[in-house]
Amino acid sequence: MISTLLSRMPGADGDRTPRLLYGADYNPEQWPRSVWQDDVRLMREAGVNLVSLGIFSWARLQPGADTWDFGWLDEVMDLLHEGGIGVDLATATASPPPWLTTAHPEVLPVTATGETLWPGARQHWRPTSPVFRRHALRLVRELAARYAGHPTLVAWHVNNELGCHNVYDYSDDAARAFRDWLRARYGTLEALNHAWATAFWSQHYTEWEQILPPRLAASHPNPTQQLDFKRFSSDALKDHLCAEREILREITPDVPVTTNFMVMGGTKGMNYPDWAAEIDFVSNDHYVHPGPQDRDELSFSANLTSGISGGRPWFLMEHSTSAVNWQPVNVAKRPGDLARDSLLHVAHGADAVCFFQWRQSAAGAEKYHSAMVPHAGEDSDLFRAVRDLGATLESLAPLAGSEREAAPVGILYDWQSWWASEQDSHPTSLLDYRQEALDWYSALLALGIRADLVTPHGDLHRHQVLIAPVLHVVPADLAKTLTRYTEQGGHLVTTYFSGIVDENDHVWLGGYPGALRDLLGIRIEEFGPLVAGDEVALDGPATGTLWTDRITVTAPDTEVLAHYRSGAYEGRPAVTRRTTGSGSATYVSTRLGTRGLTSLLPRLLDPAGVRSDLPTEARGLVETTVRRGSDARFRFLVNRTDDTVTVPGVTGDALLGTLAADGTLTLAPRAVAVVRQPLA
Structure with missing residues (x-):
């Protein structure tokens, strides 16, 4: 928990001293010693009380297989302690050093097409490599033993952005580990053959050694194989996280352990709700992606991070003071954006606000990425904004440790549906799971209605309305949970391509929307996806794109809220609602976008009595x-x-x-x- 970290901060009085944490990734190895003292001075001036240290330092800490150099890190740790600044110390395993990859090129990842990812950037390691694991854990043990009693150590930072560049590895190591994972999941080849439907295209397996990752194939790889490989790849990274964590807990049981997630944009390879239980507090990195929904997306990602954390406070490990360096055009932030972006994360539960990085690099791949101290130095508008934010966060100390209050609306975000709904060989390749969820969120923001991003294993009954866009994967137990939710007074809203398959990506037979068909009181015989640029009119001003459904109402208590007014299904239902128990279940069969949803949502929220708590x-x-x-x-x-x-x-x-x-x-x-x- 963040409270444990707070109690370890220099000068903290147990948990009785509330404060928000403020700082950055600190990379002193990029600078001469003459800069280090000045860094601490400026940190104190800016209100910085925490830095993440040593993230990409493996090659400096271990210059050779049996050579160690901790002297410089000892010096930096002592300087930071003297300055009253806590350290979130990284295990430094994010990028292996040249001596390791030269001696052991078998640790390098392999793509689906068989290409090796060579050194020269970062994260050039296989999550399943026993050689890499052995060397990485040796480093972790050395670090933990050396700094176990250091007074400025407040938390451990495992690796860095696990899976950012190496989530999917198709090497022989990965193939062996994948087979072990499948044995544990299915037990027998008979069960695997059933789950993977290997009767199709003559894929029946008779020996475990015949099974491979979904490498480049002549046509579409087996869909359940693809889905299981996504699950396995997330689990392989989680296993590495746990391996490092276990050493840290063995040697420093009182020091909390975290790793930085990347809940933002299209980062979907890591099942973060599944990882959250493995760390002591959730941390996240977020960078603004310019566009019409840029700050809505920031709010959405921060909100989802809170949902992953179970509403408890979390740690914003990285974001940017201004421009980044990896977008096609890297736009600087406007005056006020630095504070607004930071505080929006705090609004959604962040008790720590940190940036990449403290001092802007003079060289290297990220030299044009902004930092707290820019190339222009302390005499700059950006550093003055950094200093002002530090003072603001100090004034907000009373809210440290507070948790998210449940909103009336929950938006269900499901990694399994995200993975499965966007695979190949589907009715459309244009479906964007995250964008659909973001559109619902933006529409609620436009109406001034609070909403929480939640995961399937959270307490869904905390919300009067539960919106489940593109809930494609619905195992039987989730269908029962949603049915109980509505029968006990909850109001469910779901959309096209929901309820279609079970956990093995097998279609629920008998008509769509499959597992949710009876709950919704409708039946669909055939999907009606739309080509890019096509749209259909609905009752009122709304228009639909991407998808339509030929809906037949099957229950007498299902009402039609809107019809199609054009297209192949003109005159047929487009939006339906069925009363069930003391709640209801609503189905929206087309993509309406933010504007259309803003128009429709008041009717969907009305049965629950949900209104904005803002003046008109x-x-x-x-x-x-x-x-x-x-x-x-x-x-x-x-x-x-x-x-x-x-x-x-x-x-x-x-x-x-x-x-x-x-x-x-x-x-x-x-x-x-x-x-x-x-x-x-």
Whole structure:
């Protein structure tokens, strides 16, 4: 838990000293010793109280197979301790050094086409390589033993962005490990042949050694083989995480362990909800992707990280002060963006705000990636913004340790459905699982309604409305859970291509939407995907794209909320709702986009009585979230616009922002306010 980390911070008084953590990845090995003292001075000036250290330092720490050099790291650790700055110490295993890959090229990953990924960048290692594992764990043990008692060590940082570049490895090591994983999952070849439907295309296996990863094939590889390889690849990385963690817990049982997830954009290879139980607190990296939903996506990712963390506080390990270096065009952030982006993560539960990196590199692949201290140095607008943010975070110390308060709406995000729904040989290759979920989230933001991103194993009953877009994979137990949810008063909303397959990617027979057919009270005989550029009209102003369904209503208590007004299914139902128990189950059969969903959602939320807690004039302009502590709730209000917005009727004490005596809150463009409201 973050509270354990806080209790270890230099100068902390157990858990009784609330504070938000602030800092960055620190890479002193890139700089001469003469810079180190200045770094600590500037960190103190900026309010930095925590740095992640040693992330890419393996080659410096171990210059040869039997040669170690910890002197420089000892010196940096001592300097940071003298400056009152805690260290999240990395295990440094993210990128193997040249001596290791030269002596053991068999640790290098192999692509699906048989190409070796050579050294020269980073993460050039196989998650299943026993040789790499042996050397990596030796390094972890040396680090843990050396720094176990160091007073500035507050947390361990396992590897770095596990799977960012090496999630899928198709080597012989991976093939052997994949077969072991399959034996553990299925037990017998008979069970595997059934799950993989190997009667199709003469793929029946008679020996385990015949099974390979889904390497480049003449046509579409077996879909369940593909899905299982995704599961296996995530598990292989998780296994490496656990192997490092076990050594750290053995030697330093009181030091919490984390690793940085990448809940952002299209990063989907790692099943983070499954990983979360393996670490002491969840950490995440996030970078803004410019576009029309850029800050909605930031909010979405931060919200999803909170859902993965179970609503408990988490650690923003990396984001950027300004431009990055790896997008086609790397746009600098505008004045105010640095603070707004950071505080939006805090609004969704982050108790630590950290950047990549502390000092902008003078050379190397990321020299044009922004940092807390830019190339221009401390006499710069960017460093002044960094310093101001440090002061802001210090003023928000009272909310440290508070958890996310459940929102009335939950959006179900399922890694299994994400993986399976976007595989090949499907009705359309244009489906974008994450974009569909983001559109629902953006529509709720436009209506001023709070929503939580949740995972299938969370407490779904905390939410009055549960939206499950493209819930493609529905095992029997999940179907029962959703049925109980509606019967007990919950209101489920799901969409096209949901309920179609079980956990083995086998179609639920009898008509779509398969496992959810009876719950929804509809039946679909055939999908109606749309080609790019085609659209269909629905009742009212909405238009649909991507997908349509030929729906037949099968239950008398299913009502039609909207019909198609054009296209192949003109006159047939497009949106339906069935009353079940004291709840309801709604089906949306086409992609409506943010605008169409904003128009439709009030009708879908009405049976649950869900309304915005913002005044009418602020809805769509302001995002609101709530964190709850032991004696107060902390309400965040974030200006989503480039104009000044006023929000009347706000109660409480402003920790951040301008709140008039009459309860009117004034938000400058892109500004964030935090209001503390005592619990009754």
